[in-house]
Amino acid sequence: MNISKARESATDFVEKVGRMTVVGVEEIGNGGFLVIESIYWIFFGPGLKQPVRLSHVVVQMVEIGVKAIPIITILSGTIGAMLAIQSIYMLRIFGAESQVTYGVAFSVVREFAPLITGILVAGRSGSALAARLGTMKISQEIDALKVMGINPVRYLVVPALLAMVVMVPCLTMFNMLVGLYCAGLYINLDLGISMAAYVEQTIDILSVGDLMHGIGKSAIFAILIGVIGVVNGASVTGGAEGVGKVTTRSVVQAISAIIFTDMIFAFIATQS
Numbered sequence: 241m242n243i244s245k246a247r248e249s250a251t252d253f254v255e256k257v258g259r260m261t262v263v264g265v266e267e268i269g270n271g272g273f274l275v276i277e278s279i280y281w282i283f284f285g286p287g288l289k290q291p292v293r294l295s296h297v298v299v300q301m302v303e304i305g306v307k308a309i310p311i312i313t314i315l316s317g318t319i320g321a322m323l324a325i326q327s328i329y330m331l332r333i334f335g336a337e338s339q340v341t342y343g344v345a346f347s348v349v350r351e352f353a354p355l356i357t358g359i360l361v362a363g364r365s366g367s368a369l370a371a372r373l374g375t376m377k378i379s380q381e382i383d384a385l386k387v388m389g390i391n392p393v394r395y396l397v398v399p400a401l402l403a404m405v406v407m408v409p410c411l412t413m414f415n416m417l418v419g420l421y422c423a424g425l426y427i428n429l430d431l432g433i434s435m436a437a438y439v440e441q442t443i444d445i446l447s448v449g450d451l452m453h454g455i456g457k458s459a460i461f462a463i464l465i466g467v468i469g470v471v472n473g474a475s476v477t478g479g480a481e482g483v484g485k486v487t488t489r490s491v492v493q494a495i496s497a498i499i500f501t502d503m504i505f506a507f508i509a510t511q512s
Contacts, residue, residue: 281394296399305407320419324426341441353415358461362494366469370490373473374483401466408462
């Protein structure tokens with residue numbers, strides 16, 4: 241009897257893992273196809289007399305980028321100062337606190353600015369995208385667009401993806417500037433290093449490659465956030481409860497994908 245129950249439990253577990261694997265592979269495939277279709281409409285839409293409307297892209301850019309500036313400013317400034325505090329504390333053990341600019345500059349530009357920006361946009365805009373598409377699917381607005389001959393990917397998805405790809409790197413650069421500036425303010429107060437000397441050190445330390453490393457990561461994060469939000473929004477089932485579930489799942493998946501991708505970038509960058 242116990243053996244049969246154990247076998248039944250093992251079978252249920254294997255079936256559950258198999259179903260989850262199939263669903264995961266399907267979502268990855270849907271995301272890849274979504275990116276390809278979006279690229280198709282960007283380049284071939286004007287020739288088919290169905291271009292992506294610039295006004296829709298601008299609206300999404302304002303929503304994703306401009307309205308996120310206040311919270312980005314607060315978070316980036318706080319994290320920049322925190323990095324300076326922790327770096328000075330650790331380096332003081334070895335009597336090397338004067339080298340704090342190296343740690344702060346590399347940490348902000350290569351890691352924290354793109355990572356914090358990506359997580360913030362995922363929680364703020366990625367979830368909103370999933371909720372909006374999920375609500376439209378439940379209310380059959382997406383079906384109505386198809387009936388009217390409007391491709392939902394061109395009309396709804398492409399403007400959001402384009403806005404993500406443009407605004408997330410811009411927010412990341414803004415994050416870098418604010419983070420480095422606030423870190424410099426604390427270093428000036430604690431160590432007495434002037435802002436002019438701090439800026440000169442930062443420029444000498446950082447290279448174009450470091451800047452492109454952070455911006456490149458942020459562009460990939462933007463694509464991940466947009467695709468995950470759209471895929472989850474399009475897969476909603478049920479009513480309001482279903483929208484809530486896909487919104488939560490979108491945020492969790494996007495943040496997980498961002499952190500995992502950041503780890504891969506860090507590994508590759510340190511091995512080269």
